Amino acid sequence: MSDPMKKKESFFQSDGFQSLLASLICILLGLLIGFIVLLFINPSGAAGAIGAVIKNFLNYSRAALQLKNLGNTLVKTAPLLMCSLSVLFCYKVGLFNIGAAGQYVVGACISIYAALAWGLPWWLCLLLAILVGGIYGAIVGVLKAYCNVNEVISGIMLNWIGLYTTNMILTGVKESTSPYTLHLRDYAPQSVLPNMGLAGLFAGNEYVSIAIPLAIIIAVAIKVILDKTRFGYELKATGYNKNAAKYAGMAEQRNIIVTLAIGGALAACGGAFLYLTDYELWEVTTSAVPGMGFNGIAAAFLGGLNPVGTIFSSYFIQHITSGGAYVDKNLYSSQISDLISAIIIYLCGFVGFMKLTMKKLNASKAAQDIAANNANAEPAGQDASKEKPADGSESKTEEGGKA
């Protein structure tokens, strides 16, 4: 074996590469199953429809329109990224924050209300949303830490409570003739997120705001907090084994509450990131919890539970979600993209199994390599072959090769 080969192999065997490969398998299978469903509904248009979903803004032929619609997709990627960071952060601590959907709604509610009813500047609206979202998330944490309530069930209950409360509160700032809230641009221009010239990059798409770079910065910050700080280490330790963490003197209950408060703040910030751009208006008759938080779950797992990976997976999920709008409405419905992202979450359940299979494949391949080497080599190689079955990992392979 030559040296470059070894380097290459260790890359392919790395955990990061395996996560990436597993995610790509999930995406491909998800698209394939989505395609089969489309075939089942109407065989003739299926290829065109799945193509339209994948192409999203590329469905337009003019470059300016493409840029503008890429901008629109990015406007919705920022809140999705925040929701998936919320899910990811809590999952690292062993908590499944399905309440992100409701925390997102609460963030939207507070930011819209603060903008329209109180006329606050955008940064104050954003801070208020983060604060209230944090408190809303902490409710789940307190229930979990002190009352042993499963965070998934309390999260779902709070999603619905949040939705109905939001509908009730925002009825106060809606247009008189429609169920939608007032346009921020007309009634509260001071509350619209500034775009700092970003609009110019996307063919004058005024909805492209600082939310997008902010979300990416926050993703990197989460990565640093989780990997490089004592605080993040403590939280992760609590997630791995809460009894061991407690034994080591970590405040397990406090950690649970703090984690969910941060999760709530992140998701609520996502709600503010979308509605403070004025790209969308809240409909006060909304009867189902918006899918943003649930798509956040898909993005978090698809990103291999890595904050940086989540940036790309969030974009991908939003890309196909926005792409759903371009399917031929006479044949299919736009929910086909929800279907694909749901299938992707389901397939993410199999990631553990996929990684295990890859490890086994690598191990058996390494064993074969050694066997092949030994067949050609001097008797000295036989010592290495004795070690081989005990551990087929990379380091042993190298030893075998050197011997």
Place this chain on the structure above:
Amino acid sequence: MLLLLQYTLIFSSVLTLVALGGCYSEHSGVINLGLEGIMVIGALGGALVMRFIPASTPGIFVVLLTLLGAVAFGVAYAALLAVACINYKADQTIVGTALNILGTALATVLVKAINMKLSGGDDVSSTVQYVSAKQNFVAYIGSFQFNWFMVIAIIALVVAYVVLYKTRFGLRMMACGEHPQAAASVGISVYKMRWSGVLISGVFGSIGGIAYILAGVSEWKFENGVAGFGFLALAVMIFGQWKPTKIALAALLFGLFRALSNVYIGIDFLANLNIPSTVYNMFPYIISLLVLALTSKNSKAPKAEGIPYDPGQR
């Protein structure tokens, strides 16, 4: 008042059915967070039967075929959970959540496709109507609308009690939820028992789903799923300490609060309070949060639930 009783009973029946489904699954050791999705898919199966069955079909066949359609869809859907969580040791929370989201998305896509095809493109809604078929499920006693699902729920309750506590099958299944390795050591197939638990939860979850969309309305918009009802049922199950009899009592309490949001306008005392209707809509969720907060401390959950079975572990 009669209306309140009627709605309380029908919603309690739904909650009992679905919570019992969750009960089987959890006693076998698998947390079924996908009940909400199973309800939606079950409801879809039943609704499609009702939508397409010829109007001349005798009532009893309509009822049976609808139930059959619901159960077939629901069990097939529950199998997705079983295969992932039991055979491939997937995280039960992720898969359950995926099934909930998938259920609503799949039902919406399919119903919209069917509506578009039948109407030639005019009808793009996700609503299924079943006005005439619904009549077969209800009978009137005076002005009280009696619903056959109330009977089905009571039968399911008795069956659950007998199966779980009085039969070899039920006791073995519960052993798999408490200590699967010990169960395996005396020759019980943990995989089979967990599969049975999940599939049975598919049966009851889907009957609950079709019962829910038949409660009070004669059309259903599948875009809305079942509005968190599957999770309310899980709350009922936890409040009922995973025991069938207590589950029934818990279901009555939750059913009452759910019914209030439907009928409070008809009750003078409540109507005079002038509370906005959204507050009544929130009631069941707030109550379940409070109840869970008060009762989860001494949880009697099956010990091995949520942990994938590993024969090598002790």
